[in-house]
Amino acid sequence: MKNPLDKIISWYFTKNTLPYWCVLIADSLFVFLSGIFTFWTFRKTAVLFDFRFAVLYTMLIYTAFAIIGFRVFRTYSGIVRYSSFVDLMRVGYGSLLSMVIALIYSVIAEKYVCCIAILSQTETVVTFCVATLLMWAGRVMVKNLYDVMVSDKRAMRVLIYGALSGGIGLAKYINSQNPKKFLLQGFISHDKQAKHMLLMGKQVYNINDNLEDIITQKHIDAVLISPLRIDDFRNNQQIQDMLIKVGCKIYMTQQAKEINPNEDELDEDSFHSMQLKEVSVEDLLPRQEIVVDMASVGALLKDKRVLITGSAGSIGSEMVRQVAVYKPAKMMLIDQAETPEHDIRLMMEKEFPDVKAETVVTSICKEDRMEQIFRDFKPDYVFHAAAYKHVPMMENNPSEAVQNNIYGTKVIADLSVKYGVKKFVMVSTDKAVNPTNVMGCSKRICEIYVQSLGKTTDKTQFITTRFGNVLGSNGSVIPLFREQIKNGGPVTVTDPRIVRFFMLIPEACKLVLEAGTKGHGGEIFVFDMGQPVKIADLAQRMIALSGAKGVKIEYTGLRAGEKLYEEVLNELEGTKPSFHKKIRIAEVREYDYEEVSKEINELIATSKQYDDMATVKKMKEIVPEYKSNNSVYEVLDK
Incomplete structure (x- = not known):
């Protein structure tokens, strides 16, 4: 009472x-x-x-x-x-x-x-x-x-990472919340002169102090990361590991608008458009924020007719959202997966009701249907993201990889020339470089075809974009690990040495759009994927962040066609700079269109016989650097 x-x-x-x-x-x-x-x-x-x-x-x-x-x-x-x-x-x-x-x-x-x-x-x-x-x-x-009265009894005791870099504004913001979710206990600063200072009546600690003891002694529940210090925090694995070790939660801001990294401070009002959320492992992967001049991209897409294949996939669906923002005249969205494509239709009706968009459930391999769509729609831009992408599946189904990835790409590329598409942009993968599996080789053959086709016409500019894994995409390791942890483990990693490059889906799509709209044709654009991530370390961090106890990591061995290390260039390729520091232009071998077209037609015909060895043998003839790894097709390399 x-x-x-x-x-x-x-x-x-x-x-x-x-x-x-x-x-x-x-x-x-x-x-x-x-x-x-x-x-x-x-x-x-x-x-x-x-x-x-x-x-x-x-x-x-x-x-x-x-x-x-x-x-x-x-x-x-x-x-x-x-x-x-x-x-x-x-x-x-x-x-x-x-x-x-x-x-x-x-x-x-x-x-x-x-x-x-x-x-x-x-x-x-x-x-x-x-x-x-x-x-x-x-x-x-x-x-x-x-x-004191309005503080939630469950309010967390927190430190703010970044005292004079957005930290004061963040502190004022959390103090103004009602009810209070966070109780400020101090700041972590990189400025040596700020050590032992008081800000807003709270102690400032230096990044080099024994933060583990401070967090334990002051019973700190969480650390809030200033928006102006996110990149620095992502690349400081030592402090991340320390916070995870002591069971301290980590919160970052999700902002509605991009923040200028050159700002010295943010006022309290800046945080009202942001949301503080507990980090997932994706937020902690070492990478730098990618800034893209989307205004210039939007100016090129506005009032244009845009066709996107694979529109219901991880990359395609995000491209749909990013293109729709710039009010194209009309959008044609194609995918063969009915339920995900229905979700895209509902998303467009809800989020972009003013954009005319047609969603079509069909396969890019249906040449007559694609012909009708191109003839009626007459697209200005084609973004080709449709592809079979799962390495083990394609290793077991090489004929399907050829017919969907290669033949489907050929159909869309040929129609783009026939109907005067301004730009054709293909999404490729780092697995196309020195391929060790069927999927990677199929994408490399797609690159070869569109690049050689582009040299035969002045009407259509053919551009290829090549990058690695995208965080959170369908079938990627992070959703798989999360589900395994939820079920109590084990978390399955193929090999303790395996590393991969990662990029956020929205960032990857922005780079695709910028490369596609600003490229002049014939280029293979290679994205700077940042630092590679060791998958075993990723699994360990996800387990630690989840708070789950007793979850083990189990090593299962490399899957068929899988590499230990992905590449974005092969050993014969170099790069040259482009209009964006995160985008390089690969200097690749050029092919004669007539020769390539003849070889690909033979490959497609072979694939329809459904003889896996014969199909893969023909693929290796087209791409001599394709050397199978941990696969039944290794016998073809001897």
Whole structure:
């Protein structure tokens, strides 16, 4: 049961605000009592009793002067529980004005009516200083009481990573939340000079301090990462491992708009468009934020007719969203997976109702259907993301890999030339480089075909984009590991040495769009994927972040066609710079279209016999660098 004080406090804070006259009366009372207290301090009790009426008259007049200062600076207009530094400054200015008026009055009055100016000038100054301190203290106390009252009992004790780099704005934001979800306990700074400083009344710790002990001693539940320090935190694996080890949660901001990395500070309002969320392993992978000039991309796509194959896949669906933002004249979205394509239709109707979009369930291998679509739709841009991508599946089904990936690409590319498409952009993979599996080789043959085709025409520019794994894509290791951890393990990793490159799906799609719209034709654009990630380390981190106990890692051995290390260039290729520092242009061997076309037609014909060995043998003839790894097709390399 609540005690009377708790009931009063609870009643007060359930009110919206106090009426302004209540604040004005309270401040006036502070001034009145401060004068009496000051006089008593300077003159002692006996003198105060003898001159009690003169003191009362003087303080009534001084209180009236104080009300003038309060009125001029509107010290009573703020909501006390939300008092800020600005509110305290207004109180100070109001008191200063009142004190000046009182001093002028005391100089005049002591010559004529000293009985109503009993306080000396020193006592007058002290009176208003004490009153100011009391008014400040009252506001701070109410604010602190309110903070305690509205704090969720489950609010987490937190440190902010990045004291002077967005950290202050983040601290103000979490302090303004109602109810409070986080209780600020301090800052972590990279500035050596900031060590042992206080910010907002909280200790600043240096990044080189023994943070593990500090977190343990202060019972820290979580660390919040300033938006301006996210890249630095992602690349500091040591502090990540320490936080995971001590069981400290990590929160990052998901912002609605891109933040300029050159900013020194963010104000509190900047955080209202953001959402603090607990990190997943994807957030912690070492990489740098990729900034793309999407405005120039959008200008090229606006009012154009855009066709996207594989529109329901991981890459294709994100490209649909990013293209739709720029109001193309119409979109043609093609995928053979019915349910995911239906989801894309619903997404377009909900999020982009003003964009005309047609969703078609069909295969890119149906040449007559594709012909009809190109003839009726007449696309300006084609983004070709449709492909079979799972390495083990294609290793067991090479004929399907040829017919879908290679023949399907040939159909779309040929129709793009026939119907005057401005640009054809193909999504390829790092597995096409020195391929060791059927899937990678099929994509390399697609690259060869579209590049050679592009040299035969001036009407259509053919552009290829090549990158590695995208985080969270369908069938990737992260969703698989997450499900395995949820089920109690084991987490299956093929080999302790295996490494992969990773990129966020939205970032990959932005680079595809920029490369596609700004390329001049014939290029194979290679994306800078950042640092490679060891899959075993990734699995260990996911287990640690999940908090699951007893989950083991099991090594199952390399799958058929799988590499230990992916590449984005083969040993005979070099690169040259492009319009974006994260995009390079591969200098690859060029092929004669007539020869390539003849070889591919033979390959397609062979695939229809469904003789796996014969199909793969023909693929190896077209791509001599294709050497099978851990596969039944290794016999063809001898």
